[in-house]
Every structure is written in C-alpha cells, then in structure tokens.
Amino acid sequence: MGPLDDRTMEDLDDECLFPSEMDAQKTQSVDPNQHISVSGxxxxxxxxxxxxxxxxxxxxVVFSNKLNLLMPFGPLAILVHxxxxxxxxxFFLSLLGITPLAERLGYATEQLAFFTGPTVGGLLNATFGNATELIISIYALKSGMKRVVQLSLLGSILSNMLLVLGCAFFCGGLVYHGKEQVFSKATAVVNSGLLLMAVMGLLFPAVLHYTHTERHVGKSELALSRFSSCVMLLAYAAYLVFQLKSQTDLYVPLGEEVNQNGENLDNNDDDEDEAPEISKWESIIWLAIMTVWISILSDYLVDTIEGASDAWDVPIAFISVILLPIIGNAAEHASAIMFAMKDKLDISLGVAIGSSTQISMFGIPFCVVIGxxxxxxxxxxxxxxxxATLFITVIVVAFFLQEGTSNYFKGLMLILCYLIVAASFFVHEDPPTDGQFVRSFLRMSHLVQFSRKWLLNRDMEFGAFERCKRQEERTRGDLKK
Structure with a gap:
C-alpha cells in the first residue's frame, strides 16, 4: 500500500490512459517465453x-452539452465566405459558431484546474476566462481596427456588470422571493475599487485629449496610456496574489461552492461531483483545439464586421458593444443565472463582477501592451x-453592491439600465478617426472637383445653346427682311 499511496494524480492518469503498455511491460517481465504471443x-x-x-x-466534451449544436455554424461560416x-x-454564422467554443473553453479550463490546485486554477481562470474577447481583440489589432478592440472590451464590461449581474439578481430573487439573498461584501468592495481604478486609467487620457492640454501633441496621450496600462497590470497581479494567497478565507476560487457563512459545501457533495470528467492531458489538448478554432473564426468575424454593419444598417459601435458581448458571453450568462437560482450569489458575483474586473484591469491594458x-x-x-458610460455604470453597480444583499427589483433595475445603454449606442455615431477623416476629406475634394467640372461643362453647353438660339433668331430676322 505504501508505493500506491505515494503515487501522484499524474501517474494515475497516465496509467488510465495507457493501460495496455503497462500490462505489456508486466507480461514481458514475468514470462519472457511468451513474448511472441503477447506482442502479437x-x-x-x-x-x-x-x-x-x-x-x-x-x-x-462535444456531445454532452446542447449548446454544442451550434458548432456546425463555424464551418458553415467559412463555406459561406x-x-x-x-x-x-x-458575421452572424461566425458569432453562432464561437458561442459553444467559448463555453467549452471554460469547461476545459475548469477540468484542468482539478489537477493544478486552487492557486494555479485561479490563474488559469484569469487567463482563459475571457480568452474569446482577447483573441478577437488581438485579430482586430492586427487588422488596425483599434476602435473595434476598444468597443468590444467596453461592451464585455458593460454586459457583465449590468446584464449578467442583473439577470442573476432577478432570477435568484424570483426563486427566493420570500427573502433577500446575501453575498460577500468584501469581494464586492475590492472589485468595485478595482473597477474605479480602471475608470481612472481610462478617464485621464480622454480628459487630456479633449482639453487639449498635452505637452507633446499626439505623444503624451499615448505615453500616458502605456504607463497606466503597466500600472494596471501590476495592480491586477497584486490582486491575484491578495486573492489567492493572503486572503484565502475571504476569496474562494470560483470553482468551489460556498455557503453564505463561508463554509465549504463540497464536502457534502458526492465524490462524483468532485472528480474530473477528463484527464489533465485531455484538458490541455482540448484547450489548444478550442483556442485554435476560436482564432480561425475570429479572423472571419473581424474581417466581416464592417460589411455586416453596412448590410444591416447598424452602427459598428452597437455591434461591438452590444451584439459581440451578448453572444460571446452566453455561457457566462447562463452560469451566473444558474448559481443565483441555487442561492450561491458569491459564485454569480465572481462570474459577473470578476469577469468585468479581469477585462478592465487585465484585458484592456494587455491589448495596449500587445498593440x-x-x-x-x-x-x-x-x-x-x-x-462616461463606463463611469456611470461602475457608480450604479457599486451602489447596488454596497449593502451585500440582492432581490429581483435590483436585478430588474440593472437590466433596464442595460437597455438604456443599448439604446444609447444604437443612436450613437462613432466619431471618425484621423484616417477616416482624411479619406472623407479626399472624397469630398474629389466630389467638389467633379461638381465644378460638371457645372463648368453645363455652363459651356448652356452658353453654346444661347449663342445658337441668338444666331437662329438673327437668321430668321434676316429671312423676313
């Protein structure tokens, strides 16, 4: 029993994955005379x-979830293209194809966290939790579509803070309408502070730009953004250490289920609920497959976003801020609602507010550094x-979280706030960038030149017509005489 107890989980996985090779080695060592028959x-x-x-x-992985019925839309998007x-x-088919891949990416990350422990598992959740948004953003950056990157990341933050959290509060409040659900105020306060810090990092470059107070025009704003991004990444790394090392009693990893008193409920569950469904190496392989497939579809998604905007007559800002986050985060929406209906709001809060914190303090600065x-x-x-939209949203959500309680009315208020934000971006015209302004100016110049030539030709034709008319009148007068 001694050697058996000393085995690690990896050894057991390897033994389960390759039982035939181990049996072969044992058979060969016991009976070398039967080598021919065994090897055959x-x-x-x-x-x-x-x-x-x-x-x-x-x-x-593939056939255990009904959401995976949307997977064929990915190859169909490539075929239609x-x-x-x-x-x-x-664009529409690519969105549908990415939705189940994003959910399976989170599933593979959760399975891998069984073998890495809570600390590394938390880092994996921080890295791959919003991998879909980051992959789309990197492809958009590669294509020079800076505004699409900014708007899609902003939309993910707004969607998680208003729509996801609002639906979780609303559905949980309807199920437990006779009481107020409670969650950890410590987690809410720290995440609200990080979100306010992210707003500060986004606010100062905008104010510097619109007040025209840069010391070096065109350079100070970019330098401040890069410096602030490095500071925000450092703050997020310190937050991870604080969450996973210093305050483990207050900040439980999202994979663990806790009650409102902080007691672990996993001990009351069956062992089957705690056992991983796939091995460590299978999780890594599926993680790589899903990442590559999302990258392929993201390329088609980014290339067709402007064409989809023209075809649907919908602003790019609305597509980037509203449509992309809703469909891309569909799995997170469902998870937050499910845990809220089980009276586990700490996990729902981690999915919604934690994801917003990851994007604002890690995703946005990371894209600035990658750019x-x-x-x-x-x-x-x-x-x-x-x-301004992000600042008001953070303030509203912080007020809703300060009491540490939730009900269906708070959830309804957050959902209605999101509808106001969606309507605002539907009527909002994104200001043109410098390159778009130059192209518009050149098109206008060509139009003015064309109009001038057309009018000149028209004047010449009209003058020639008048001369011919006068000549005809003179000729008629001469004939009468």
Whole structure:
C-alpha cells in the first residue's frame, strides 16, 4: 500500500490512459517465453483502448452539452465566405459558431484546474476566462481596427456588470422571493475599487485629449496610456496574489461552492461531483483545439464586421458593444443565472463582477501592451461618450453592491439600465478617426472637383445653346427682311 499511496494524480492518469503498455511491460517481465504471443496481441488491444479513450473524450466534451449544436455554424461560416460575398451572413454564422467554443473553453479550463490546485486554477481562470474577447481583440489589432478592440472590451464590461449581474439578481430573487439573498461584501468592495481604478486609467487620457492640454501633441496621450496600462497590470497581479494567497478565507476560487457563512459545501457533495470528467492531458489538448478554432473564426468575424454593419444598417459601435458581448458571453450568462437560482450569489458575483474586473484591469491594458509590440497606437482614450458610460455604470453597480444583499427589483433595475445603454449606442455615431477623416476629406475634394467640372461643362453647353438660339433668331430676322 505504501508505493500506491505515494503515487501522484499524474501517474494515475497516465496509467488510465495507457493501460495496455503497462500490462505489456508486466507480461514481458514475468514470462519472457511468451513474448511472441503477447506482442502479437498488444497492437490490437492498444489500438482498441486508444480508440475507446478518444471516443469517450469526444463524447464527454462535444456531445454532452446542447449548446454544442451550434458548432456546425463555424464551418458553415467559412463555406459561406468562400462561396458568396455576404458579409452579414458570415458575421452572424461566425458569432453562432464561437458561442459553444467559448463555453467549452471554460469547461476545459475548469477540468484542468482539478489537477493544478486552487492557486494555479485561479490563474488559469484569469487567463482563459475571457480568452474569446482577447483573441478577437488581438485579430482586430492586427487588422488596425483599434476602435473595434476598444468597443468590444467596453461592451464585455458593460454586459457583465449590468446584464449578467442583473439577470442573476432577478432570477435568484424570483426563486427566493420570500427573502433577500446575501453575498460577500468584501469581494464586492475590492472589485468595485478595482473597477474605479480602471475608470481612472481610462478617464485621464480622454480628459487630456479633449482639453487639449498635452505637452507633446499626439505623444503624451499615448505615453500616458502605456504607463497606466503597466500600472494596471501590476495592480491586477497584486490582486491575484491578495486573492489567492493572503486572503484565502475571504476569496474562494470560483470553482468551489460556498455557503453564505463561508463554509465549504463540497464536502457534502458526492465524490462524483468532485472528480474530473477528463484527464489533465485531455484538458490541455482540448484547450489548444478550442483556442485554435476560436482564432480561425475570429479572423472571419473581424474581417466581416464592417460589411455586416453596412448590410444591416447598424452602427459598428452597437455591434461591438452590444451584439459581440451578448453572444460571446452566453455561457457566462447562463452560469451566473444558474448559481443565483441555487442561492450561491458569491459564485454569480465572481462570474459577473470578476469577469468585468479581469477585462478592465487585465484585458484592456494587455491589448495596449500587445498593440505597443505590434506597432499599433492602441491607447486608453475610449472617447468621451464611452468613458462616461463606463463611469456611470461602475457608480450604479457599486451602489447596488454596497449593502451585500440582492432581490429581483435590483436585478430588474440593472437590466433596464442595460437597455438604456443599448439604446444609447444604437443612436450613437462613432466619431471618425484621423484616417477616416482624411479619406472623407479626399472624397469630398474629389466630389467638389467633379461638381465644378460638371457645372463648368453645363455652363459651356448652356452658353453654346444661347449663342445658337441668338444666331437662329438673327437668321430668321434676316429671312423676313
């Protein structure tokens, strides 16, 4: 029993994944005279076990969730892009195809967290929790679409803080309408502070730009954005250490279920609920597959967003701020609502507010640094309208969280606030960038030149007509005489 107890989880996984090879080694060591017969049967048994393992893994990951019925829309989007020029359909099908991939990416991360422990598992959740938004943002940065990056990340923050949290409060309040649900005020206060710090980082570059007080025009704003991004990344790293090391009793990883007194409820569950469904290496492989597939679809998504805006006659700001986050975070929406209906608001709060904190303190500064490496001038100036919207949203949510209680009325208020934000971006016209302004000016110049030539030709034709008319009148007068 001693050697068996000393085995690690990785050894048990390897033994489960490759039982045929271990049996072969034991058989060969025990009876070398039967080497020929054993070696002749091993390839068949090994291939059979491998096929069974692959089939079981595919069945668990791909066929265990009804949301995966949307997966075929991804290849269909690529097929439509190759055969037609309909950017609207390609964009819509790409969105539907990415939705189940984002959910399965979170599933693979949760499975891998079983083998890494709570600390590394928390880091994995921080890294891959919003991987879909980051991948789309990196592809948009690569294409020089800085505004799409800013608006999509801003939309993820607004969607999580208003729509996701509001739906969680509303559904949980309807189920437990006879009482007020409670959650940890410490977690809410720290996350609210981080969100206010993110607003500060976005506010100062916008104010510097609109007050025209830069010391070096065009450079001070970019330099301030890059410095603030590095500070925000440092603050988020300190927050992770504080959450996972210093205050483990107050900040429980999202994978663990706790009651309102902070007591772990996992001990009361069955062992089957705690056991991983796939092995460590299977989780890593599926994590890589989902990431690559999301990257492929994100390329098509970014390339067709402007065409979809023209085809649907919908502003790019509305598509980036409203449509992309709602569909891309559909799995997170469902998870937050499910935990709220089970009276586990701490987990719902971690999904909604924690995700907003990750994007604001990690995702946005990370994109600024990546743009810096790519040579793209990605900054923290999200324009005045967007920055004001984020500031008001953070203030409203902070007021709702300060009591540490929730009910369906608070959830309804947050949902209605999100509807106001969505309507605002639907009627909001995004100001043109410098490049778009130059192109518009050149198009206007060409139009003015064309109009001038057309009028000149028209004047010449009209003058020639008048001369011919006068000549005809003179001729008629001469004939009468």
């Amino acid at each position: 049967s091993l390839p068949f048994n090994g291939n059979k076990m491998t096929r069974n393992g692959v089939y079981k893994s595919i069945k668990t 190759k055969m037609t020029d309909s950017n609207g359909w390609v 810096w490496m790519m040579g793209q001038e990605m900054d923290l100036n999200f324009q005045l309208f967007e920055t």
